Amino acid sequence: MTAPSTYGLSTQARNLQWLLTDLVEEVPGVNSVAVVSSDGLLLLSSDPAGAAASAVGAGGGAGAPKGPRGASADLATIVSGLGSLTTGAASLMDGGAVKQTMVAMEYGSVFVMAISDGSLLGVHATPDCDMSVVAYHMALFVGRAGHVLTPEVRSELRQSMEKTT
Numbered sequence: 383m384t385a386p387s388t389y390g391l392s393t394q395a396r397n398l399q400w401l402l403t404d405l406v407e408e409v410p411g412v413n414s415v416a417v418v419s420s421d422g423l424l425l426l427s428s429d430p431a432g433a434a435a436s437a438v439g440a441g442g443g444a445g446a447p448k449g450p451r452g453a454s455a456d457l458a459t460i461v462s463g464l465g466s467l468t469t470g471a472a473s474l475m476d477g478g479a480v481k482q483t484m485v486a487m488e489y490g491s492v493f494v495m496a497i498s499d500g501s502l503l504g505v506h507a508t509p510d511c512d513m514s515v516v517a518y519h520m521a522l523f524v525g526r527a528g529h530v531l532t533p534e535v536r537s538e539l540r541q542s543m544e545k546t547t
Contacts, residue, residue, distance in 0.1 A: 394530045395538050401523055402426050409519045411511025413490065414457055417527070417539075420500025422462035425531075425539040427454035461504030464494045482517065495520045498528040501536070 391399070398417070406412050406428040417426035468480045483494040486509075493505045493516055503523055507516050 391542060392535065392538060394532070394535045395542065398426060398527055398530060398535070398539070401526055402428060405505075405519055405523050409511075409516060411508040412516060413506045413508060414454065415506075416454055416457040416461055416504045417497065417531075418458050418461045418465070418502045418504065419536055419540070422458070423540055424454060424458040424543050425501070425536055427458070427543065429454050457504055457506055460492060461494050461502050464492070464504075465496075465500075465502045468494070482520075484513065484517075486513075491516075493517065493520060495524055497524050498531055501531055503527075 402415055402417065406415050415426075415428040416424060419425050464483050464485070465480070468483045472478060472480045479496065481496055485492045488509065490509050491507045491511060491513065493507065493513075495503045495517075497503050503520055505516060505520060507513075
């Protein structure tokens, strides 16, 4: 994982980046993580600088690919799309707010969890990950990040991500 630069960021933004890094490094089976705003913009990523490099290397090598082809950008798109789709489905079914979505695939899993005001946390994990452990750590992240993810911090994180891409 390539850690984003924290130079010039507020304490809240640095803490969110630390929480995200901790999620990726401490939870077995997690490949990549993205936090997406309600309008689909990438706010935080486990690999902000490596998105282009991942796009080049995704198809090569033995076995299944480790992550989405464009890494952070593709994961953000997937998270935003799944969030929108499940919110629409919940509305049609009078199901209330969507709390978590999980997609299990042959070569991995994608988890999406609501943070606050439409922001979403997305995780791409290996097929053999312990789903309950991943979901538990995602819930911890959401609980810690929800009150910190103010409009000011979201704007700061967006600007920081634009500088790294």
